[in-house]
Amino acid sequence: MMAASVNSPFSADDKSNWLLYLLTDSALPTGGFVASSGLEASFQAGLIPSASTLPDFTLSAAHSFAFNTVPFVRAGYYTVDSEDPIAALEDADATCEALMIGNTVARRASLAQGVAMLTLHIKCFSPDDEVVKQWKKMIRAGKVDGHFAICFGLVCRQLSVSIENTSHLWLYLFTRTLYSSAVRMNIIGPYEAQRMLLRAKEGIEDVVQKTMHLTMDDACQTNPLLDVCQGMHDRLYTRLFNS
Amino acid sequence: MPLPIADFLPGAGSIICNSFGTATKFTRCHAQYPLKFIPTSTHVDNLAAAYILSYGGGMLSGDEVDMTIELNKNADLLLMTQGSTKIFKDREQSAVAGIPISRLPGRDGPVIDGASQTIDAFVSPTSMLLLLPDPVTSFKHSIYTSYQKFHLTSDGTSTSQLVLLDWFTSGRIARGEKWHFKKYASKIDIRLDGRLLIRDNLVLEDENKEWMPISSFASRLHPHTCFATLIMIAPGQNELSHVVQHCVEAFDRLSIGQVKAPKDLIWSLSRLRHVENGVMVRVAGTTTEMVKNFLKNEALANLDTVIGHGMYEKLFS
Numbered sequence: 001m002m003a004a005s006v007n008s009p010f011s012a013d014d015k016s017n018w019l020l021y022l023l024t025d026s027a028l029p030t031g032g033f034v035a036s037s038g039l040e041a042s043f044q045a046g047l048i049p050s051a052s053t054l055p056d057f058t059l060s061a062a063h064s065f066a067f068n069t070v071p072f073v074r075a076g077y078y079t080v081d082s083e084d085p086i087a088a089l090e091d092a093d094a095t096c097e098a099l100m101i102g103n104t105v106a107r108r109a110s111l112a113q114g115v116a117m118l119t120l121h122i123k124c125f126s127p128d129d130e131v132v133k134q135w136k137k138m139i140r141a142g143k144v145d146g147h148f149a150i151c152f153g154l155v156c157r158q159l160s161v162s163i164e165n166t167s168h169l170w171l172y173l174f175t176r177t178l179y180s181s182a183v184r185m186n187i188i189g190p191y192e193a194q195r196m197l198l199r200a201k202e203g204i205e206d207v208v209q210k211t212m213h214l215t216m217d218d219a220c221q222t223n224p225l226l227d228v229c230q231g232m233h234d235r236l237y238t239r240l241f242n243s
Numbered sequence: 244m245p246l247p248i249a250d251f252l253p254g255a256g257s258i259i260c261n262s263f264g265t266a267t268k269f270t271r272c273h274a275q276y277p278l279k280f281i282p283t284s285t286h287v288d289n290l291a292a293a294y295i296l297s298y299g300g301g302m303l304s305g306d307e308v309d310m311t312i313e314l315n316k317n318a319d320l321l322l323m324t325q326g327s328t329k330i331f332k333d334r335e336q337s338a339v340a341g342i343p344i345s346r347l348p349g350r351d352g353p354v355i356d357g358a359s360q361t362i363d364a365f366v367s368p369t370s371m372l373l374l375l376p377d378p379v380t381s382f383k384h385s386i387y388t389s390y391q392k393f394h395l396t397s398d399g400t401s402t403s404q405l406v407l408l409d410w411f412t413s414g415r416i417a418r419g420e421k422w423h424f425k426k427y428a429s430k431i432d433i434r435l436d437g438r439l440l441i442r443d444n445l446v447l448e449d450e451n452k453e454w455m456p457i458s459s460f461a462s463r464l465h466p467h468t469c470f471a472t473l474i475m476i477a478p479g480q481n482e483l484s485h486v487v488q489h490c491v492e493a494f495d496r497l498s499i500g501q502v503k504a505p506k507d508l509i510w511s512l513s514r515l516r517h518v519e520n521g522v523m524v525r526v527a528g529t530t531t532e533m534v535k536n537f538l539k540n541e542a543l544a545n546l547d548t549v550i551g552h553g554m555y556e557k558l559f560s
């Protein structure tokens with residue numbers, strides 16, 4: 001079992017490290033490849049005039065993303081502790097949906113990746129996980145929406161990843177997606193992307209610390225400009241990404 | 244029928260509207276200092292209207308404004324402000340701004356940090372509520388929290404209608420104050436028959452430990468200085484639903500190309516899937532004027548068919 005301390009996000013446990021490496025693999029089949037974390041719309045809107053402005057943009061996008069979604073990752077993570085995990089999942093998902101309904105593009109990305117995450121868990125990690133199987137069934141039946149943050153928290157919990165590592169991983173994946181999308185959009189080159197991703201560590205960890213204790217009712221966005229831009233995605237004349 | 248809040252507390256107010264055939268009247272329209280309501284006429288059948296004011300044109304740290312609004316069967320109401328709501332850091336700041344305010348004590352409990360406003364609105368299935376204030380302007384170092392809750396209802400045939408505009412600026416630009424406030428938080432909850440359907444929660448907070456000329460959030464918003472959220476819910480087929488449809492069509496017609504520098508006015512629209520003719524529009528502009536013109540000419544075009552031409556012109560003047 002993991003004994004992660006807050007100061008070192010990754011514990012010394014070999015098994016947990018192997019699992020974390022797997023979860024960060026960009027070949028992981030969760031459909032994240034088509035999502036740009038809001039980068040494409042922002043870039044086309046002229047918000048990233050040069051490669052050197054990308055790190056600041058990334059940090060501010062991650063800040064808003066964390067305040068918006070970390071409470072739901074945590075909620076998903078702790079649902080299995082309640083008497084009725086499915087009811088707890090429904091409650092968290094309904095609140096998440098209310099926040100997402102005002103952003104069609106982000107919502108679409110969240111729903112696609114949510115069910116993909118559950119599918120991955122069932123097919124690869126735990127075919128007998130009853131809670132995850134039931135939750136996926138309800139999503140497929142259209143009874144609930146199935147947002148990504150909650151599914152992610154749930155799956156990580158079922159894999160015995162610590163809550164600190166779960167939140168850290170969640171933000172890492174967002175940041176990594178943003179930088180690899182930037183490479184595919186030719187904003188930066190691959191070496192530059194890796195250098196920026198490495199340098200992003202401190203700022204991202206700071207953001208994780210700020211959001212670790214937020215409740216679902218505290219979930220908010222902190223960047224209205226980014227919010228407008230992301231909503232513009234479907235009206236872009238040419239686009240590479242789905243969201 | 245919800246119980247009226249204790250509207251004798253400072254900053255508390257309650258409005259109850261009932262319709263009598265072709266006229267919506269105020270069964271109650273009471274506000275306690277420093278809040279004030281001024282009813283006005285729309286010259287439109289069945290549409291009541293009132294201005295919401297704060298004495299001194301703004302809110303001080305420690306001010307709490309709590310409004311309860313209740314629209315009963317067939318009652319329609321338009322609420323507006325008279326000029327931008329200013330959020331002051333403290334009494335000294337408002338005095339320097341040339342606006343003397345004296346404030347009565349009277350609230351129990353600890354002094355809250357900053358100014359706060361809550362609105363609790365209950366809307367019957369056959370009623371329409373339009374909340375169209377001027378933008379909020381937060382002064383340097385100020386803290387402001389707003390929580391607006393709308394309880395919409397349906398009865399099988401009809402559903403409540405709502406137009407809600409929530410917007411703010413970067414501060415007193417003329418004095419060089421751009422994003423110099425400490426905190427601006429605005430939360431909107433919309434429930435339908437008790438179920439939370441839509442939540443919008445924006446928090447801009449300066450995370451710098453000491454005050455710096457550039458707040459921690461300023462650079463992420465550059466170059467825009469005015470942000471607006473417009474929510475419209477108009478199930479059925481009526482004047483308001485045509486306003487919504489017009490807005491949706493304007494968005495669907497957009498074909499956005501790559502630009503090197505941000506445009507002065509950008510906007511996007513999301514359909515609110517769980518209600519008929521429901522949209523959330525988000526706007527960002529480099530000036531307040533641009534956002535206002537956009538709202539008048541695009542997002543709320545044809546709103547004059549709902550609130551009358553006179554009111555429409557006054558609103559966007």
